[in-house]
Amino acid sequence: QKEVEQNSGPLSVPEGAIASLNCTYSDRGSQSFFWYRQYSGKSPELIMSIYSNGDKEDGRFTAQLNKASQYVSLLIRDSQPSDSATYLCAVSGWSGNQFYFGTGTSLTVIP
Amino acid sequence: NAGVTQTPKFRILKIGQSMTLQCTQDMNHNYMYWYRQDPGMGLKLIYYSVGAGITDKGEVPNGYNVSRSTTEDFPLRLELAAPSQTSVYFCASSYTGRDQPQHFGDGTRLSIL
Numbered sequence: 001q002k003e004v005e006q007n008s009g010p011l012s013v014p015e016g017a018i019a020s021l022n023c024t025y026s027d028r029g030s031q032s033f034f035w036y037r038q039y040s041g042k043s044p045e046l047i048m049s050i051y052s053n054g055d056k057e058d059g060r061f062t063a064q065l066n067k068a069s070q071y072v073s074l075l076i077r078d079s080q081p082s083d084s085a086t087y088l089c090a091v092s093g094w095s096g097n098q099f100y101f102g103t104g105t106s107l108t109v110i111p
Numbered sequence: 112n113a114g115v116t117q118t119p120k121f122r123i124l125k126i127g128q129s130m131t132l133q134c135t136q137d138m139n140h141n142y143m144y145w146y147r148q149d150p151g152m153g154l155k156l157i158y159y160s161v162g163a164g165i166t167d168k169g170e171v172p173n174g175y176n177v178s179r180s181t182t183e184d185f186p187l188r189l190e191l192a193a194p195s196q197t198s199v200y201f202c203a204s205s206y207t208g209r210d211q212p213q214h215f216g217d218g219t220r221l222s223i224l
Contacts, residue, residue: 103153
């Protein structure tokens with residue numbers, strides 16, 4: 001079983017819709033969770049960090065964490081073509097020395 | 112504010128050649144990481160360091176070596192380049208390992224022919 005699993009997609013949504021990206025993780029001791037966006041040919045850039053159960057909102061982005069279900073998600077409201085990218089879920093392991101990255105979900109926002 | 116700087120951005124090597132990928136950060140981060148990313152794949156950890164003089168293997172360390180003599184620098188060494196090492200290499204850093212996000216450099220695109 002992989003440490004972090006994501007649906008690879010591709011996920012396509014129309015402009016203005018809500019995009020929902022999901023991630024599950026295997027280490028119950030994980031404490032820190034991150035979403036990165038990676039445009040084609042570019043490096044990953046941090047979008048959101050979340051550490052506690054519940055929702056965390058930042059502009060059009062909402063991260064949701066459910067530690068009991070070992071599940072973290074990212075919602076993008078009012079999706080724009082510029083949101084088209086691969087979204088990586090990252091989880092900090094219990095030891096604290098390693099991050100575990102999912103393989104990413106490819107999102108395409110159709111104008 | 113430069114952040115994480117990687118050099119070179121592109122490089123073509125012949126099989127059997129050696130090279131060093133440079134990574135430096137100016138954020139006074141303790142933790143540094145090297146990843147490789149193959150086309151359409153996720154990030155795979157090669158090596159990481161929790162501070163100057165301390166390094167440890169990640170998921171795919173074979174064929175690579177690292178050193179960490181200063182807080183700022185974390186070079187990655189390829190001794191005998193092989194076609195399987197064709198990839199994009201990312202260096203990242205974070206202040207601490209667990210609670211802080213990693214900040215990435217722009218990457219080095221390496222081709223072994």
